[in-house]
Amino acid sequence: MTVQTPVSLEERKDKLQGLGCSRKRVEDARFTQGKGHYVDDIKLPGMLFGDFVRSPIGHGRIKSINKEAALAVPGVKAVLTADDLRPLGLHWMPTLAGDVQAVLADEKVLFQNQEVAFVVAEDRYAAADAVELVEVDYEELPPLVDPHRSMDPDAPILREDIKDKTEGAHGPRRHPNHIFTWEVGDKAATEQALAAAAVVVEEQITYQRVHPCPLETCGCVASMDKINGKLTIWGTFQAPHAVRTVASLITNIPEHNIRIISPDIGGGFGNKVGVYPGYICSAVASIVLGVPVKWIEDRMENLSTTAFARDYHMTGRIAATPEGRITGLWCHVLADHGAFDACADPTKFPAGFFNICTGSYDVPVAYVSVDGVYTNKAPGGVAYRCSFRVTEASYFIERMIDVLARKLDRDPAEIRMINFIRKEQFPYQSALGWEYDSGDYHTALAKALKSVDYDGLRARQKASREAFKRGETRKLMGVGVAFFTEIVGAGPVKNCDILGLGMFDSCEIRIHPTGSAIARLGTISQGQGHATTFAQILASEIGIPAADITLEEGDTDTAPYGLGTYGSRSTPVAGAATAMAGRKIRAKAQMIAAYLLEVHEGDLEWEVDRFQVKGNPERFKTMKELAFAAYNQAIPGLEPGLEAVSYYDPPNMTYPFGAYLCVVQIDVDTGVTEIERFYALDDCGTRINPMIIEGQVHGGLTEALAIAMGQEISYDADGNVHGGSLMDFFLPTAVETPAWETDWTETPSPHHPIGAKGVGESPNVGGVSAFSNAVNDAFAHLGLTHTQMPHDHWRVWQTAQRLGVTG
Ligand code: PCD
Numbered sequence: 001m002t003v004q005t006p007v008s009l010e011e012r013k014d015k016l017q018g019l020g021c022s023r024k025r026v027e028d029a030r031f032t033q034g035k036g037h038y039v040d041d042i043k044l045p046g047m048l049f050g051d052f053v054r055s056p057i058g059h060g061r062i063k064s065i066n067k068e069a070a071l072a073v074p075g076v077k078a079v080l081t082a083d084d085l086r087p088l089g090l091h092w093m094p095t096l097a098g099d100v101q102a103v104l105a106d107e108k109v110l111f112q113n114q115e116v117a118f119v120v121a122e123d124r125y126a127a128a129d130a131v132e133l134v135e136v137d138y139e140e141l142p143p144l145v146d147p148h149r150s151m152d153p154d155a156p157i158l159r160e161d162i163k164d165k166t167e168g169a170h171g172p173r174r175h176p177n178h179i180f181t182w183e184v185g186d187k188a189a190t191e192q193a194l195a196a197a198a199v200v201v202e203e204q205i206t207y208q209r210v211h212p213c214p215l216e217t218c219g220c221v222a223s224m225d226k227i228n229g230k231l232t233i234w235g236t237f238q239a240p241h242a243v244r245t246v247a248s249l250i251t252n253i254p255e256h257n258i259r260i261i262s263p264d265i266g267g268g269f270g271n272k273v274g275v276y277p278g279y280i281c282s283a284v285a286s287i288v289l290g291v292p293v294k295w296i297e298d299r300m301e302n303l304s305t306t307a308f309a310r311d312y313h314m315t316g317r318i319a320a321t322p323e324g325r326i327t328g329l330w331c332h333v334l335a336d337h338g339a340f341d342a343c344a345d346p347t348k349f350p351a352g353f354f355n356i357c358t359g360s361y362d363v364p365v366a367y368v369s370v371d372g373v374y375t376n377k378a379p380g381g382v383a384y385r386c387s388f389r390v391t392e393a394s395y396f397i398e399r400m401i402d403v404l405a406r407k408l409d410r411d412p413a414e415i416r417m418i419n420f421i422r423k424e425q426f427p428y429q430s431a432l433g434w435e436y437d438s439g440d441y442h443t444a445l446a447k448a449l450k451s452v453d454y455d456g457l458r459a460r461q462k463a464s465r466e467a468f469k470r471g472e473t474r475k476l477m478g479v480g481v482a483f484f485t486e487i488v489g490a491g492p493v494k495n496c497d498i499l500g501l502g503m504f505d506s507c508e509i510r511i512h513p514t515g516s517a518i519a520r521l522g523t524i525s526q527g528q529g530h531a532t533t534f535a536q537i538l539a540s541e542i543g544i545p546a547a548d549i550t551l552e553e554g555d556t557d558t559a560p561y562g563l564g565t566y567g568s569r570s571t572p573v574a575g576a577a578t579a580m581a582g583r584k585i586r587a588k589a590q591m592i593a594a595y596l597l598e599v600h601e602g603d604l605e606w607e608v609d610r611f612q613v614k615g616n617p618e619r620f621k622t623m624k625e626l627a628f629a630a631y632n633q634a635i636p637g638l639e640p641g642l643e644a645v646s647y648y649d650p651p652n653m654t655y656p657f658g659a660y661l662c663v664v665q666i667d668v669d670t671g672v673t674e675i676e677r678f679y680a681l682d683d684c685g686t687r688i689n690p691m692i693i694e695g696q697v698h699g700g701l702t703e704a705l706a707i708a709m710g711q712e713i714s715y716d717a718d719g720n721v722h723g724g725s726l727m728d729f730f731l732p733t734a735v736e737t738p739a740w741e742t743d744w745t746e747t748p749s750p751h752h753p754i755g756a757k758g759v760g761e762s763p764n765v766g767g768v769s770a771f772s773n774a775v776n777d778a779f780a781h782l783g784l785t786h787t788q789m790p791h792d793h794w795r796v797w798q799t800a801q802r803l804g805v806t807g
């Protein structure tokens with residue numbers, strides 16, 4: 001018998017650091033001491049470095065490529081072009097959206113900085129020198145940069161490879177530059193609601209092209225072991241297993257001979273979901289040359305060629321009663337996908353979950369159509385804390401609600417309250433097909449309004465406007481209200497797959513004989529803190545302290561198959577798998593306990609870290625004791641060991657929500673916009689680690705600030721990319737970033753095993769609207785309903801100028 005020191009129930013609970021504990025991030029010890037292990041830290045003997053020759057123009061035909069001078073540079077081992085990849089069938093690759101993308105430009109270039117040739121050399125410097133010496137002769141073609149012109153009869157045809165295909169991955173194509181049309185909802189009923197409505201508002205809302213710009217750019221090291229036939233790729237992959245399957249399918253290397261490892265990742269934000277030419281070229285080069293090949297993007301390559309985000313051009317109409325009750329919502333989106341459709345969406349959702357655009361409101365009828373088109377711009381399209389176009393959808397509806405409030409001369413918070421889905425309506429069936437799992441919107445917004453003294457703010461704004469009129473100030477005060485509902489946790493396999501891979505997720509747990517454990521998941525942290533939080537879920541489920549649980553992700557040779565981390569799906573899906581696997585462990589532990597305590601299993605109850613005999617709590621076995629027994633005691637009818645695995649197919653997605661408030665002061669003479677205050681209330685169901693949640697919210701709000709107030713990747717009429725370097729792509733620092741105020745309510749998900757919903761993307765989804773609504777609100781009394789993001793000083797000044805208030 002082990003001697004038990006008597007400790008209280010509370011002490012035992014605290015020791016676990018389970019659900020709800022603000023446990024410090026275990027990964028930070030290495031990150032803060034420069035001991036993280038990133039792709040670029042991998043150095044293998046004989047390793048070569050690959051670098052791209054990129055197109056200087058946006059649209060053109062390749063007449064010839066001369067590699068001679070490049071090959072003569074000392075240290076250069078190879079220069080690959082599409083012609084070299086063609087015999088292997090690897091000059092084109094499938095995209096995640098059912099399109100194909102040129103790995104190296106095949107006869108044509110379709111966007112500036114497109115990959116044209118891959119130079120492999122002994123080091124990065126030799127490669128860069130040789131890149132300069134590859135001579136490519138182009139015949140320039142007219143660039144197409146305005147998506148509104150893509151389907152014009154005389155628009156230049158971009159994709160000659162598919163110009164005669166009338167059927168795309170998502171249905172019929174009407175024009176060589178048309179990708180798909182996606183429609184959801186009841187068109188006739190919505191048009192009828194608009195025709196019959198006493199009030200109709202319409203607005204054109206563009207969500208500009210932006211880029212997540214993670215601290216670490218994309219990259220990989222590919223290493224082909226020719227003797228064992230095994231290809232290992234370390235890379236910045238947000239979905240390592242999917243990469244393995246896709247790599248196997250396109251290279252014909254058997255899947256068991258491919259090992260994908262995502263080491264530490266310096267921020268993903270969706271930028272590292274896609275499959276990029278650099279991965280394929282490094283792998284091919286390693287297979288051909290028989291040595292490891294590394295490829296790491298520089299900042300400009302990252303910003304101008306790998307997965308952009310947004311570029312949604314939305315037209316909206318709301319039908320409403322004179323009292324402000326919404327009776328219908330109509331929306332059309334023109335989606336600019338760039339040169340290849342490489343959007344990372346679940347297959348059946350070519351516009352992602354954009355049909356969450358009815359937002360948090362009880363909209364009786366709605367209709368959405370989305371046209372995806374090609375332009376001479378970089379491909380990509382789902383990234384940057386968006387959970388599959390939810391950010392666009394939320395921005396759209398939150399701006400539209402404000403437009404409606406203005407038209408009716410009503411307070412925007414009040415219009416939201418009037419139209420909210422009520423608590424008793426959950427689970428709520430939306431007009432565009434989603435079933436919202438749970439929510440309590442009125443309570444959340446009421447708490448937010450009270451916390452910031454909303455009435456007081458409006459009174460101050462009124463006074464400040466009067467002072468402005470009297471010439472006592474040159475500042476306009478704006479109050480932005482935003483309320484969002486997210487949809488995260490893709491997601492039932494029956495609805496959601498990527499390239500046919502069902503979107504479940506997984507967890508495998510091994511308990512060691514001494515009562516510590518290792519858990520492996522199909523997801524991969526990029527800074528979110530999974531090693532901290534998923535150990536907390538387990539601690540509460542199996543009674544082993546979180547500190548005694550190692551958490552591992554990202555190595556396909558050891559982790560169970562999973563679809564990876566993006567769209568805030570880790571907590572809703574892999575988090576659920578973790579709880580379920582923990583419950584399997586507990587079920588076996590219960591059988592062991594019953595044997596050891598000589599009682600029937602049903603006579604036992606679980607308490608924090610042990611099974612005890614019902615009504616006789618002095619008789620118990622701790623999980624630690626049970627783990628030892630599992631390995632070392634012969635138990636009739638039971639296999640030795642204590643392990644479990646769970647593959648979890650969620651019954652539904654989770655619907656986190658939140659109420660955000662932003663106060664700005666705009667100097668009309670300079671356009672400088674000061675963020676006076678930002679308050680964010682998030683409800684992500686059961687909170688695993690409040691401190692991590694707060695960190696996620698701080699990060700997401702900072703990105704929202706960046707997007708709303710300054711970021712943009714634009715193209716000029718000649719197809720030149722602007723915003724492709726940090727000289728002009730806005731990255732906020734501590735100087736521009738205000739002190740965030742965070743708050744919460746807790747409405748558990750009814751179907752998630754521990755009631756948790758995702759949170760990582762929420763602050764971006766809610767934040768962008770709050771900033772934008774605040775800027776628009778500052779000018780509302782001058783008749784402004786909508787002005788285009790980003791609200792940089794120049795644009796804001798122009799708005800002031802247009803409205804006649806500049807000096
Ligand atoms: N209720 C709850 C929820 C949650 N949590 C926590 O929090 C976090 C998060 O989560 P989630 O929401 O689930 O998410 P995930 O999946 O994990 O992740 C993802 C996300 O995440 C975010 N965040 C972050 N952070 C960092 N640091 N980094 C990064 O990169 C990042 N990214 C971003 C993004 S963008 Mo996409 O990809 O676009 O789709 S998506 C995303 C983790 O840790 C968890 O556990 C808690 O605690 N609780």
Ligand SMILES: [Cu+]
Pocket residue numbers: 269270382383384385386387388389566567761
């Ligand atoms: Cu996303």
